[in-house]
Amino acid sequence: MTKVRPNILLIYTGGTIGMVKDFETGALKAFDFKNLLKRIPELKQLDCDIETISFKEPIDSSNMNPVYWVQIAEIIEKHYAAFDGFVVLHGSDTMSYTASALSFMLENLDKPVVLTGSQLPIGDLRTDAKENLITSIHVASLQRYNKPVIREVTLYFEYKLYRGNRTTKLSAEHFEAFASMNYPELVTSGVHLKVNHDYLLKPKRRKDLIVHKNLDTNVTIIKLFPGITETVIRSVLNTPGLRGVVMETYGAGNCTTEEWFLNLIKDAIHRGIHIINITQCAGGSVLMGQYETSEKLKRMGLISGKDITTEAAICKLMYLLGQNVSAKVFKTIYETSLRGELV
Structure with a gap:
């Protein structure tokens, strides 16, 4: 069987991971993801093709709400056939809410949706952004027999991939910001990626993706x-x-x-x-x-x-x-x- 390079769509909604510091003023400004490969040349080593799309106006995750959840879901819906996996860059404060919401909104999801972010901006000396981004894309591109290994909404942070709707943010300052107290991690990142296949969601195949956009906030x-x-x-x-x-x-x-x-x-x-x-x-x-x-x-x-x-x-x-x-x-x-x- 001929191996096909996976196509990964990177969706930037906002958050610290998409910020770079102006070292003259110290101010943070949004990073132009069109220049992603220039900023992070290591991505060229990944066996996948990456395209990017950004919210017109990136938002702080404190302003995240169901209207934006629908926007993310619609981007995935629009590009679902053309891409093998999706990485959503998101502020960490409300990331678990977004991961949970998307898991319910994307019925019959048969491809990986990986949410990630960072505690420090991408240009900082000790940033966690590069590792989180690189490994999230790597995870989203994992395939066996030309089929995605991950087929659910997940959240990657600090060397661990979790089921998205099982996560909670526990720390505002540690790199290990998230935990999944009641469910094991799906993938552990070390020298190699260790996939815990027994814990992965295994949706039934041959069903079309259904995107639910009506959420009641009462x-x-x-x-x-x-x-x-x-x-x-x-x-x-x-x-x-x-x-x-x-x-x-x-x-x-x-x-x-x-x-x-x-x-x-x-x-x-x-x-x-x-x-x-x-x-x-x-x-x-x-x-x-x-x-x-x-x-x-x-x-x-x-x-x-x-x-x-x-x-x-x-x-x-x-x-x-x-x-x-x-x-x-x-x-x-x-x-x-x-x-x-x-x-």
Whole structure:
């Protein structure tokens, strides 16, 4: 079988990785990715062809929102047939949210989408940008029998490739900024790339890519804490137009058993608001009914987020609400793994 050089599309949305420093003024400015090979000649050693496309106005990831998620998804949709893999350069602060959202939006994805970024600009002496970029492109170009090895939305940072919807940013200053507490890394970068094939998502082939662009943002996150008041909970749950809540509870899904709290939750569910129970711990899973403090939530019909991350939980909620999933099956579908986001 003749080996074909993969075509990789590099999509720059913004973020530190796309910045270079003006050493006279010290100011950061956007890097022209058309000159990518001049800036990083090492890319010529990769066995693939690279093309680039940038947002007209690169954004700080703090300004990332579903409108931009749709733009990224549409770029992938438009170029899907012509390219074998996609690398999305993105600011690190909201990268896990974007990776999670894209995983749900890109149904039947059969090619790699790798999100990456950096903690330092590409021109800094000790930058992590070059390694992250080079290895992300390398990972996106991995093939066996002229077929992509990676066939899902992933996130690469500091020598590890993770399933995108399993990641959380844990550090604002360390190069190892991300972690996947409840799922192993897919690829480890050392002297060689070690692919953990058993953990890769294996979507069914021969299905066309479907890009879902309707996301419902009438959602919110409530993080419980000792002393949270009835006034606050009532105010949030009575937000006009609210359709879904991700509730970060304690430990394995536990909460206060105060009557006012349970009554407010029960009333919200009765009004058709979907409430997802996830743990506020960095790792672990919700097991409703394991303790008395979560047994009542289970009986009320709270949805178990199992071991899903906060980022994936809110994005999955936006996605399913945008699909107008029937209330009768919403809980069942949410508690089912759609893109490997939960057990």
